[in-house]
Amino acid sequence: MGYIELEVLDDQPKRVVIGIDLGTTNSLPAIWKEGRPEVLEVEGEPALIPSVVHVSDDGTAVVGRTARARSMDDPAHTVHSIKRFMGRSLEELDEAVLQRLPYQVTQTERGLVQVEVAGKSFTPQEISALILREVAAQAGVAMGGAEVLSAVITVPAYFDDAQRQATRDAARLAGLEVLRIINEPTAASLAYGLDQKGEGTVAVYDLGGGTFDVSLLSIEDGVFQVLSTNGDTSLGGDDLDAALVDLLRGELEGSVERSVFEEPAFRQAARLAAEKAKIALSKDPAADLAISLPELGLNARRTVTREEFEALAAPLVERSLHCCARALKDADLSAADVDEVVLVGGSTRVPLVRAEVERFFGRPPHTGLDPDQVVALGAAAQAEVLMGGSRDILLMDVTPLSLGLETMGGAAEKLIQRNSRIPCSVKEGFTTYADNQSAIDFHVLQGERELAADCRSLGRFKLTGIPPMPAGLPRVGVKFHLDADGILTVSAKEESTGASASIEVKPSHGLTEEEVEAMLEASLENAKRDFEERRRVDLIAEIGIMLRHAKANLGVAEERLDRESMEDLREAIAAAEEAQSSLELELVQIARDTLDRATMPLATVLMDSVVKEAVSGKKLGDV
Amino acid sequence: MSTACPSCGAGLETPLACGACGVLMLQEDAVCPFEVFGLKEAFHLDTGDLRARLRRFTRLVHPDFFALEGEEAIARAERNNALLNEAYGLLSDEARRADRLVSSLGGPTEKDLGSMPQAFLMEVMEWNETLEEAPPGSDAMLQLERELNEHRDQISEQIGAALTPLPQPGDESLAAIRQGLNARRYVDRALARISASSAPS
Numbered sequence: 151m152g153y154i155e156l157e158v159l160d161d162q163p164k165r166v167v168i169g170i171d172l173g174t175t176n177s178l179p180a181i182w183k184e185g186r187p188e189v190l191e192v193e194g195e196p197a198l199i200p201s202v203v204h205v206s207d208d209g210t211a212v213v214g215r216t217a218r219a220r221s222m223d224d225p226a227h228t229v230h231s232i233k234r235f236m237g238r239s240l241e242e243l244d245e246a247v248l249q250r251l252p253y254q255v256t257q258t259e260r261g262l263v264q265v266e267v268a269g270k271s272f273t274p275q276e277i278s279a280l281i282l283r284e285v286a287a288q289a290g291v292a293m294g295g296a297e298v299l300s301a302v303i304t305v306p307a308y309f310d311d312a313q314r315q316a317t318r319d320a321a322r323l324a325g326l327e328v329l330r331i332i333n334e335p336t337a338a339s340l341a342y343g344l345d346q347k348g349e350g351t352v353a354v355y356d357l358g359g360g361t362f363d364v365s366l367l368s369i370e371d372g373v374f375q376v377l378s379t380n381g382d383t384s385l386g387g388d389d390l391d392a393a394l395v396d397l398l399r400g401e402l403e404g405s406v407e408r409s410v411f412e413e414p415a416f417r418q419a420a421r422l423a424a425e426k427a428k429i430a431l432s433k434d435p436a437a438d439l440a441i442s443l444p445e446l447g448l449n450a451r452r453t454v455t456r457e458e459f460e461a462l463a464a465p466l467v468e469r470s471l472h473c474c475a476r477a478l479k480d481a482d483l484s485a486a487d488v489d490e491v492v493l494v495g496g497s498t499r500v501p502l503v504r505a506e507v508e509r510f511f512g513r514p515p516h517t518g519l520d521p522d523q524v525v526a527l528g529a530a531a532q533a534e535v536l537m538g539g540s541r542d543i544l545l546m547d548v549t550p551l552s553l554g555l556e557t558m559g560g561a562a563e564k565l566i567q568r569n570s571r572i573p574c575s576v577k578e579g580f581t582t583y584a585d586n587q588s589a590i591d592f593h594v595l596q597g598e599r600e601l602a603a604d605c606r607s608l609g610r611f612k613l614t615g616i617p618p619m620p621a622g623l624p625r626v627g628v629k630f631h632l633d634a635d636g637i638l639t640v641s642a643k644e645e646s647t648g649a650s651a652s653i654e655v656k657p658s659h660g661l662t663e664e665e666v667e668a669m670l671e672a673s674l675e676n677a678k679r680d681f682e683e684r685r686r687v688d689l690i691a692e693i694g695i696m697l698r699h700a701k702a703n704l705g706v707a708e709e710r711l712d713r714e715s716m717e718d719l720r721e722a723i724a725a726a727e728e729a730q731s732s733l734e735l736e737l738v739q740i741a742r743d744t745l746d747r748a749t750m751p752l753a754t755v756l757m758d759s760v761v762k763e764a765v766s767g768k769k770l771g772d773v
Numbered sequence: 774m775s776t777a778c779p780s781c782g783a784g785l786e787t788p789l790a791c792g793a794c795g796v797l798m799l800q801e802d803a804v805c806p807f808e809v810f811g812l813k814e815a816f817h818l819d820t821g822d823l824r825a826r827l828r829r830f831t832r833l834v835h836p837d838f839f840a841l842e843g844e845e846a847i848a849r850a851e852r853n854n855a856l857l858n859e860a861y862g863l864l865s866d867e868a869r870r871a872d873r874l875v876s877s878l879g880g881p882t883e884k885d886l887g888s889m890p891q892a893f894l895m896e897v898m899e900w901n902e903t904l905e906e907a908p909p910g911s912d913a914m915l916q917l918e919r920e921l922n923e924h925r926d927q928i929s930e931q932i933g934a935a936l937t938p939l940p941q942p943g944d945e946s947l948a949a950i951r952q953g954l955n956a957r958r959y960v961d962r963a964l965a966r967i968s969a970s971s972a973p974s
Contacts, residue, residue: 330837370824535838536841537841538840541838544832546831570858571858571862573854573855573858574855574858575856631851631855633836633851634836634837634851
């Protein structure tokens with residue numbers, strides 16, 4: 151029935167859905183336009199937003215280029231690569247990564263990771279939300295002021311449930327509706343239009359800033375299927391930079407105090423120097439690796455040859471190829487079975503990477519599109535599908551990791567096997583162990599290991615409201631549903647009585663529904679505060695102009711105004727001057743309004759004299 | 774099995790959705806996998822045709838195509854696509870397909886049958902000995918892998934023959950098929966151990 155109505159709705163303007171590559175290093179929006187995906191541009195440049203957030207001591211956050219620019223002079227307030235932390239716990243984070251950070255990373259008593267910046271704590275979801283908000287704002291500007299409310303967001307194929315959920319929560323905090331979370335390799339293949347090529351097997355090699363992923367996809371009749379994925383969540387261009395930073399440290403060793411290496415300013419400057427050298431080495435046989443920090447008594451310059459760099463990079467590339475080999479094995483394929491190779495991520499510009507990937511797969515990779523843009527372009531293509539533009543593209547995904555529950559003995563029982571097609575649902579029956587037991591605890595796990603302790607804990611939930619019955623009698627049906635985005639939802643019902651049991655899920659690494667709500671509320675309050683602050687500043691500026699004007703004409707006022715008006719004016723000026731340093735919006739507003747009223751008689755007098763002057767100098771006919 | 778779309782009256786290939794008007798049908802959890810794919814219950818099936826149907830039907834039920842049609846439509850699409858994927862997982866796996874047929878014909882379940890014959894269990898113990906003692910990639914291990922694969926093919930062939938044409942519901946032959954399926958589990962488990970031991974870490 152509803153379908154007839156939908157046709158009527160077709161006349162309404164289509165909702166704008168953009169594709170967003172929410173990257174570790176950079177984020178980028180793209181949109182479908184005139185039959186193809188296009189990266190959104192602001193002032194003729196791709197709206198590439200560095201995934202960097204700077205937070206000042208007063209709590210003001212800036213995102214993107216401005217934030218990245220602050221990383222030199224204010225590293226301790228500048229958050230980079232937050233994507234590495236999405237949906238993870240502190241103990242899961244790479245020690246070496248944490249060590250390189252110029253700010254503290256802590257966790258809440260519930261194990262939620264937080265970065266400590268400017269005396270405040272931010273969850274990765276909140277930092278990502280700031281980035282997404284900026285991406286959406288820039289996209290809006292690029293589209294001539296359209297409001298962006300819906301998006302397709304990409305994530306690494308290896309992201310588990312908690313990480314996908316964290317991404318979804320970040321978007322929600324940013325005021326964006328996520329219509330679909332798609333895997334980055336799938337997006338990259340879409341960007342190259344590989345779905346139009348009939349059938350074949352595609353390997354997507356994605357060496358980004360922070361993560362490495364390899365995915366094998368089969369494409370048949372426009373249908374994408376992820377055959378296998380593998381990767382290393384702590385291998386990327388950042389590691390190439392880190393290798394160069396180590397080189398730089400080696401150069402300085404002995405000539406400076408070791409403690410200098412721990413200085414935030416050194417860390418950031420060294421990182422930027424390394425990045426610069428790395429980029430130069432992609433086209434030149436040698437590059438300068440230079441650092442100059444006079445305030446730390448540091449000045450070093452060294453030439454790095456490509457050969458030297460490649461020797462440093464080789465073990466990292468080798469690690470990536472091991473992942474490729476594992477992905478092939480999982481998909482039961484050999485390198486020769488791969489028909490197309492797609493490169494994603496800025497680090498794939500490194501000639502050694504290209505050469506090694508070509509050698510491994512025995513065929514030259516696709517390099518036609520900018521490796522920094524392919525993922526966003528693919529997300530835009532998928533956004534077009536969601537807007538109802540096309541059913542030509544169909545993404546059929548599998549879940550990369552098994553999902554299960556902890557059993558009594560501490561083993562992991564898998565309910566959904568890895569590489570199962572999604573969406574999928576599995577139902578399991580449970581019962582009670584004790585008479586009149588009214589609740590059952592469950593521990594949801596993700597991973598391939600046999601013991602619950604070795605799997606990743608996704609969350610715990612408690613099923614309550616089971617009617618009193620002898621042990622073993624209640625039949626509780628628990629349903630796992632893994633949706634098209636790879637996000638798990640759990641529901642349950644007591645079936646023998648039909649009593650609906652209620653579920654309370656406590657995510658191990660993510661935000662609870664209440665936390666998301668609280669953050670949303672806080673961000674609304676912040677938005678209100680921001681608005682009020684802006685209003686106060688505007689009013690004070692206005693008061694300044696009014697005061698200048700009134701004081702300049704104080705002579706005229708004394709000459710022409712009655713005593714009462716003059717008194718009012720002096721009082722209002724005094725109050726306004728005081729209000730100029732006030733932090734109370736209301737007070738500032740009252741002072742401004744009083745001054746406005748008190749200057750009214752003066753304005754009238756002034757206007758009169760202006761008119762008189764004008765008229766007196768002219769003939770009647772000119773008036 | 775309903776064969777006409779309640780919404781537009783067109784013929785239905787799958788009970789999940791109408792290929793003509795796109796309407797999503799509400800289905801029970803326990804819908805028969807063969808029915809989902811518009812196929813008659815049978816052991817042998819054309820895997821190419823099965824994949825083609827999966828693609829065709831996924832285009833009808835995938836949540837992506839209902840993204841802007843509201844929560845209810847998306848939820849129904851999620852559910853129907855999950856049913857489709859579940860049915861595909863079952864039909865595309867020979868052992869699960871046979872298991873389903875034995876169950877739906879009223880044959881014994883895995884547990885009904887009790888333990889395997891003594892001779893078979895002796896054989897399993899021999900495999901386990903090799904699995905524990907022979908190093909991965911050794912001749913003995915490769916020999917065992919070959920034997921197990923042959924064994925599995927043999928069981929499959931027997932099961933396929935016994936299920937074609939389908940026996941009558943409750944037929945005595947179902948017990949033998951179940952026993953074959955149980956034996957296959959032992960073989961599959963042993964093969965999984967071999968591939969786990971030779972996997973690169």
